Each structure stands twice: as structure tokens, then as C-alpha cells.
Amino acid sequence: MRANLTRHWPLLATGVVLLALYIGAAIAFPGFRTWFQFTRLFSDNATLGLAAVGMTFVILSGGIDLSVGAVIACASMMLALLAGELAWPLWLAAPAVLAAGAAFGAGMGGLIHIFRLPPFLVTLAGMFLARGTALLLSPHKRIELGSHDSVRSLSLLHVADFTLAALIFLAAVTLSALALRWMRWGRTVYAIGSDESAARLMGLAVAPTRIGVYALSGLCAAAGGIVHVIGTQAGDASIAFLLELDAIAAVVIGGTVLAGGRGSVLGTLLGVLILAIITTIPGYVSDLDSWWTRLIIGALLLLFVSLQRVSQHWREE
């Protein structure tokens, strides 16, 4: 029981903070109490959420991916270019963008694994590459989709007020949680993050798992870019700037330990919702400036890494 509690209490802490924030916001702002606003927390933050899901895998494996924001921007530009200017059908353009994102991630994972380069350095270079490519794809740094009916109809699709973007995000969370819990590959991610050499000695497939983790992060980021295009009908090279910081914050606030090996996608979902509420509140208060959200996210990050530190201390004792 004690072991169970120490294992799950970071997640519980996140849940408590989320609940307190939501109740607080609902009391202060009547608009927050509606079902529509609740679904918008998911819809408006689907891109961040998808990136954070991929980031969860990377951090669980003991790595970090600083390129996701740039990959999102690049994917949005690619999709707008393929579906808009080149008039590819969406069923062809979207998988192509997803494949490109996954391949880009796999390439970074390969460099990290094979040449033992530090993850943050390789993905930093990846961030420059992806952002540079996104900016070069159009001289206007932005591609309007124009009258692309299939994308427009997708943007209007919704189930119980959850937009397609929110549904894709929730599906990604569910699939990831299942994979981490029940798939051999998912368990290997935890094993690598806890102790790589032990995982290797156990005969686990370290190389495909690690490369796969970065490929998945690239895939998720590309999906985030696609979701953004569906929502805004345009690709934009300057979106998702430094979004990787928010994604990392969401993962850490969700109770995943940055050193790897411990954490969950469910926590990340809670973390994303916390960030979603914090960034939504300035919209309700006219004199609250948006930079306060940066300060509050920083403070929350500090709170949760300190909590991690304390719980680590407990375990060592």
C-alpha cells in the first residue's frame, strides 16, 4: 500500500491541482462551467497535447526532444503545400506528412543512439532544421489552403462538441497508454529509461525502441501540425514557437520524471489540461496580461520538479 502510494502520488498531486484550478475557474467565471468550454480545453490544445504525448515517450526513455514545435510548424507548411498548392487529396497528403515527421524523428533517434550524441543537442539541431525548412517552404511563411472542401468539412466535424482535433488527441492518449502498459515495446521504453545497460543485458531491443521513441515523437508532432491546419485552414511557419517547452512542462507537471523510467501518459493528459486552463483564464479577465501565464507555468514546473525531488528522497530512504 505504501509502495503504491509513493508510486502514484505525483499523479494524485497533478489531479488535485487540476481539479482545484478547474473548480476555481468555474467559480470565478460562469463561462467556464459550460460543457462547450470544457471541450474547448481539448480542442484548442490538441496540437500541444499531441506533442506532449510524443514527448512523454521520449522523456520516459531518458531523452528529450526539443524539435517538436518546429516539426509542428514544418508539418503544417508541408500539408498546406501538398494539399493546397499541389492539390493532393487529403488521404494522400496527410499520411505523407506523418511519414515525413516519423522519418525525421527516426533520423534524430538514429544519430542519438548510434553515435551516442546527447539528445538535447541533436534535437536542438533538428529544431533549427525543421524551422528553417518550414520558413523556406514559402516566401510568405504562410500558405492558405483556399477552398479545400475536404479539409473544411473535417474542421466542422464534431462528436458531443469535441472537434476532430480533440478526438485525435484523446485517441492518441488512449493508444499510448495501452501501448505503454501492455505492449512489449512500451515496457522496453520504461526499461531503457530506468537503466539502459540493464535493459541491454536483459536482451531487450534497445536500438529499435529508442529510435522508435523519437520517430513516434516526430509522428505526434506532425499530427499536431495537421490538426492545426484542419483548425485554421492554413499552414504557418511561425506557429508553435518554443512549444516544446510547454510540452515538456505538461509532461513534467503530469508526474513523469525527467530522468526517465517513471511516469504515464494519463499524467501528461492532466498536465496538458492544467496548462490549457492557465492559458484560457486571461481570455476571461480583461486586465490580466498573458505574460502572467508564463510565470505561473514556470512556478508550477518548479513546484512539480521539487515534488519529484522530495519523492525521490523518500524512496532512497
Place this chain on the structure above:
Amino acid sequence: MREIGRHLLWPLAALAILLAFNALRDPAFFHLRLVEGRLTGAMIDILNQGAPVLLLALGMTLVIGTGGIDLSVGAVMAVAGAVAADLLHSGASTATALAAAVGAGLAAGLWNGSLIALVGLSPIVATLILMVAGRGIAQLVSNGEIIDIAPDAAILAIGRGTVLGLPFPVLIALGAAAALAGVARLTSLGLFIECVGGNEQASRYAGLAVRSIRLAAYALMGVLAAIAGLIDAADIAAADANNCGLYLELDSILAVVIGGAALTGGRFSIAGSLLGAIIIQTISTSILRADFGGRSVPVELNLIIKATFVLALCLVQSSEWRRWRPLRRSAAA
């Protein structure tokens, strides 16, 4: 010493290729002229525009030497610039503004250092917090606006003044580099830093004040970032909380890596980082000046070239690459 010399070989070769490329395309690249008591020319431009990155790279060298990293330097630059501009705006003296800005940088560095050395957070996480919150603080100080500095303010000399024809930022950066190299290599401080980065536990057993050394490295980083922020603000005569020092944390880390320091700590070279910073600025300046058949090169190419360059340099420096090479040769034979 020979070890360090070997590490300087690749960056030196890279810089030589970059400069040769520039000289071939633009014969006037190396020309220096004295205009109104001020040296001008592409080489001076590179040093002048590169001064903030150079200062950051110096601090980052020590931080990385202890096995750490500081992701918050760009945000600290923005805070320092905002503090100075805000104080000047409300009528404070130049000295007060300068002292307050540097003090803000010191406080930021001590904050990072305490989280890492005393609380025991990992450097990426600890400095990530300030990276996220720092620009929020800068906007809080500047009330979310870009604060202009009066065109006759004495503080502008930091960004635009000259001494003996050399721009002031260049002198500050080179002076800081010389001072740091002297302190690091003539006293045992450099050795201590490498010890802490190389093996923290062994250093503690050997009686080194590991925590103080860590704290000092981050504090110095904060001060250098503040000075870089002042140069940036004085250069454009305004404090821009959103854009001051943007991406420079990346540039300064890349400069240190190009300079041959081990990212895991325990080995650093001030001269190498100096070279690294100059290489990064030379790439940017070359791209800005480049034009092919009347068409200018898009500035965005800068990002791609920098990234490719850094990856290539890291690859050839990694031991796995060296182990791979003979393998591939024998496979081909």
C-alpha cells in the same frame, strides 16, 4: 595542452574554410577602413554582432565544464535589458541602471545555481524553469511594452561606442574572454571546474567545495548574460522583452560544442568557445552578405546551415564515428 590543440584543429579548419569562401566571393571581405575614428569592415562586423553570443559562450563554457547547462540565458538577457531600460525611463542614473541590470543577472544566476547545487535539480530542468518564466518577468518589468532608451543616453555607448577605433562590445567580449582565460588557467579554478564536471563524487572526497564551485559558475553565467543583454539593448536603443536574446541560448551552447568542450563536463577550452562563437557569427554574417547572381540568400537558410554544421562537427568529434571509419573502409576493401 596538446589535447586542447587537437580539439582546436577542426574548428580552426572550419573557420578558415568559411573565411576563404567569403574572401573568394567578396574580395573586400578582409578590408578594414577607418571611418570617423571607427574601424569598419566585415571582420569587425562579425566580432561586433557576435559579442553577445561570445559573452554567453564564455559563461556557458564554465557551466558546461561543471557538467551543467543553462537554457535560461536568453531570458536573463531580456530581464537585464528590461531592468536597465525601465530604470532609465523612470529617471535613474546610468550607474544605477547598469548596476541593477547586472544585479538582476547575478540574482538569476544564483537562483539557477541554488536550484542545481543546493536543491539538487538537474540543470536542464532548473534552467528550463527560468527559460519559461524569464520572459514573463521581463515583460512584467517592462509592462509588456518595448521600452525605448533616449537617443542621448550615456548607456548607449555600451552598444555603439568605440575605443581606439574598436567597437565597445568587441572590447567587452574580448576583455571578458582574456580575463576568464587568465583566471581559469592561471589559478586552479579551471581545474576545480573540470574536476567537478569530470567526477563530482571524487571531487567532494578530495575536499573541493563542489556546491560553491557550481554556484559560482551559474552566478558568473548570469552576470555575463546580463552584460550581453545590456549590449543588445544599447545596440537597438530599446529593451524588447520578446526578442532580446532569442535563440541565443542555442547559439551559445553550439559555440561551446564547436569549441570542443565535452557536453558531459570535465573538459573545456575558453579559446575553443571563442572560436566557436566567431564561427557561428561568421556563418550568419556570410549568409546575410551572400548573394548569388543578384538574388539574396534567404536568411532562413541560416538555421539549416547552422544545424547541419553543428551536427557534422559533433559527428566527426564523436568516438563512435572514429570507430566506424576503419570498419567502413575494410568493408569497402
